[in-house]
Amino acid sequence: MSSAGVPRHSHRHAPVDLCIVGGAGHVGLPLGLAFAAKGLSVVLYDLNEDVFDRLQQGRMPFVEYGADAILPHVLDRTLFLSSDPGDVTAARIVLIAIGTPVDEYLNPKLRGLLELIETLRPHLRASQTLVIRSTVYPRTCRQVKAALERDGQHWQVAYCPERIAQGHAIKELRELPQLVSALSDEALATATTLFSAIAPRVIPVSVEEAELAKLFSNAWRYIQFAAANQFYMMATEFGVDFNRVRAAMVEGYGRAATLPTAGFAAGPCLLKDTLQLAAFNNNNFTLGHAAMMVNEGLPGFIVEGLRRRYDLAQTRVGILGMAFKADIDDTRDSLSYKLGKILRFHGAQVGYSDEFATDPTFVSKEQLVQSSDVVIVGVPHAAYRTLAIPATVDVVDVWGVVRPGASL
Numbered sequence: 001m002s003s004a005g006v007p008r009h010s011h012r013h014a015p016v017d018l019c020i021v022g023g024a025g026h027v028g029l030p031l032g033l034a035f036a037a038k039g040l041s042v043v044l045y046d047l048n049e050d051v052f053d054r055l056q057q058g059r060m061p062f063v064e065y066g067a068d069a070i071l072p073h074v075l076d077r078t079l080f081l082s083s084d085p086g087d088v089t090a091a092r093i094v095l096i097a098i099g100t101p102v103d104e105y106l107n108p109k110l111r112g113l114l115e116l117i118e119t120l121r122p123h124l125r126a127s128q129t130l131v132i133r134s135t136v137y138p139r140t141c142r143q144v145k146a147a148l149e150r151d152g153q154h155w156q157v158a159y160c161p162e163r164i165a166q167g168h169a170i171k172e173l174r175e176l177p178q179l180v181s182a183l184s185d186e187a188l189a190t191a192t193t194l195f196s197a198i199a200p201r202v203i204p205v206s207v208e209e210a211e212l213a214k215l216f217s218n219a220w221r222y223i224q225f226a227a228a229n230q231f232y233m234m235a236t237e238f239g240v241d242f243n244r245v246r247a248a249m250v251e252g253y254g255r256a257a258t259l260p261t262a263g264f265a266a267g268p269c270l271l272k273d274t275l276q277l278a279a280f281n282n283n284n285f286t287l288g289h290a291a292m293m294v295n296e297g298l299p300g301f302i303v304e305g306l307r308r309r310y311d312l313a314q315t316r317v318g319i320l321g322m323a324f325k326a327d328i329d330d331t332r333d334s335l336s337y338k339l340g341k342i343l344r345f346h347g348a349q350v351g352y353s354d355e356f357a358t359d360p361t362f363v364s365k366e367q368l369v370q371s372s373d374v375v376i377v378g379v380p381h382a383a384y385r386t387l388a389i390p391a392t393v394d395v396v397d398v399w400g401v402v403r404p405g406a407s408l
């Protein structure tokens, strides 16, 4: 907003097919691009005007492969930016894609979405269809509808959870079937037509099935990563290279082929959604909590291994990769930061590098290698596969991506 409280971005309340609330975010923005590229008129509504300033110049605010090519073709033609809530009113369909985090005590922040509905309420009309895209705590969609219907009118509410892998949304939105559910036939028909515009097919389910399908999917991935990470810890303690064990397991043996590589299972979704499910099930989610202990314990395991071999107070440790996963720039809930914190606690001098995320304290990967006694791979950015690391530098590479021993 300007100092006078005037929104910096507005579509001047012109009618559009779709308004995405949270449209500057990692889910809302690529989704808006996908719909706008198919010719729907889309307003991205968000409070983050700095991101919109950047978008208005034709620049993506974060790494999302394929998005830079679409943005200039749709901006100000079928895609519009707005921080003016009046633009929410002017849309036929309002899609909600705001964050749904857990709090500092790992409990779901249930009120966030309901509070958003209260805030938006003066700008919503019962003739609109509300499509919830954020990942929600089970039963939230019915609560949203109940909250809206306190005015005695019938509201159209659908739930169509996002399932993309961040960074690959543009490709996956074209390829993935969309789970579509709603609390009325009319809302189901609207949501089905909407997502049929971008997806190869839609899968109709009940709202409760969709809520669980989304949370189970993320918890399942999180548990799979935990299995690989626990095997990694066992093999390492046993003096065996887990990546060689895994390669032997999966080669020509389909039943083991889904075993992921070991590595930090981080980011804003997997742990958070596992914990939403645990809270939903009265904290009775043994596998989910066990997965959290393993995945969140990996940085500490790495540091303990180093403490047996080094006096960390006399050791320079470099962390290669600060993003939460490979080849993107998002550092939200990255375990590389936790790793750095534990190393610093033990007195190590810690350096940081990333190929995508920017920070004035980061150095280049080459500088990091040159100025470290030990290098730990935090995330397997593709650029690290060809990084030459001299034999004098000790490498901890849970992922098995770098080639230690190569001369610079």
Ligand SMILES: NC(=O)c1ccc[n+]([C@@H]2O[C@H](COP(=O)([O-])OP(=O)(O)OC[C@H]3O[C@@H](n4cnc5c(N)ncnc54)[C@H](O)[C@@H]3O)[C@@H](O)[C@H]2O)c1
Pocket: 021, 022, 023, 024, 025, 026, 027, 028, 045, 046, 047, 048, 097, 098, 099, 100, 116, 119, 133, 134, 135, 136, 162, 163, 164, 165, 166, 268, 269
């Ligand atoms: N990031 C992913 O890969 C991914 C994948 C699948 C599902 N999800 C789910 O999608 C949801 C959004 O995640 P995200 O990663 O895009 O979050 P994000 O933080 O990147 O984006 C959320 C956006 O909402 C905006 N916002 C917050 N409050 C607002 C308000 N009151 N009015 C207008 N805008 C507001 C923020 O400014 C931000 O731009 C979450 O529920 C998440 O669990 C995320």
